[in-house]
Amino acid sequence: MGQFRQLVRKSLEAALPEQAMLSRGRRLRSNSGADRPASCAISLTFDDGPHPEFTPQLLDNLATVDIKGTFFIVGEKAQQHPDILKRIAAEGHEIGNHTWTHSEPRKTSTGQFHDEVTRTNDLIFNLTGTPCRLTRPPKGELSPGKILALLKLRQTIVLWNCDTKDYLMKSWVDMETWCLDFTPTHGDIVLMHDNHSFAATTAALAGTLPNMSGVRFCRVSEWLRDSRHSSTNTLSACGGRS
Numbered sequence: 001m002g003q004f005r006q007l008v009r010k011s012l013e014a015a016l017p018e019q020a021m022l023s024r025g026r027r028l029r030s031n032s033g034a035d036r037p038a039s040c041a042i043s044l045t046f047d048d049g050p051h052p053e054f055t056p057q058l059l060d061n062l063a064t065v066d067i068k069g070t071f072f073i074v075g076e077k078a079q080q081h082p083d084i085l086k087r088i089a090a091e092g093h094e095i096g097n098h099t100w101t102h103s104e105p106r107k108t109s110t111g112q113f114h115d116e117v118t119r120t121n122d123l124i125f126n127l128t129g130t131p132c133r134l135t136r137p138p139k140g141e142l143s144p145g146k147i148l149a150l151l152k153l154r155q156t157i158v159l160w161n162c163d164t165k166d167y168l169m170k171s172w173v174d175m176e177t178w179c180l181d182f183t184p185t186h187g188d189i190v191l192m193h194d195n196h197s198f199a200a201t202t203a204a205l206a207g208t209l210p211n212m213s214g215v216r217f218c219r220v221s222e223w224l225r226d227s228r229h230s231s232t233n234t235l236s237a238c239g240g241r242s
């Protein structure tokens with residue numbers, strides 16, 4: 001993300017009401033609603049799935065290391081693979097909205113964007129029984145009209161502060177190198193994609209690497225102090241060794 005876009009994003013985040021936009025976590029919410037200290041907690045997020053081959057691999061690895069993540073799914077892919085979407089939810093992960101078609105932001109009108117978010121939320125609810133309150137726009141790009149549309153839909157806009165750039169990687173070794181170089185910082189929201197195998201590599205490594213030791217892995221909504229999210233998320237969902 002360019003410096004100008006980062007500046008715009010930070011300005012927006014400061015200007016919008018709390019809970020409207022999140023690009024990194026601050027305070028973890030406890031079941032009682034009080035702040036809960038944690039030495040280092042981060043959120044792993046996975047975009048652009050579900051993928052019929054790689055998402056199940058990722059879920060297998062996340063289960064092995066007892067880490068819960070947040071999946072920003074593409075509606076039309078979830079419609080093709082409903083059992084995978086149900087599995088994501090059944091295994092305690094969180095599901096967010098990444099629009100219906102992942103259409104190019106600059107070619108997508110506010111009206112189309114609104115319809116895609118609504119259609120995807122409807123599918124998520126129909127398949128999982130849980131309302132979706134988190135939306136991540138494709139490429140993190142938004143216009144004022146789209147922000148307003150999301151606020152009216154009572155969505156929290158979720159961006160990220162840590163991009164693995166896994167879409168540029170050539171093999172799992174590249175991801176292993178990234179993981180080894182990564183210094184987790186409290187509140188990090190890490191961007192990955194589960195439409196290739198590298199995210200599964202990260203999940204497998206996250207529970208074993210020394211630099212990940214003591215890190216708590218939390219779903220995105222655990223950073224939010226909003227009752228809209230409280231019915232679907234509790235701190236017990238936090239995974240990882242701490």
Ligand SMILES: [Zn+2]
Nearest residue numbers: 047048138139
């Ligand atoms: Zn995407």
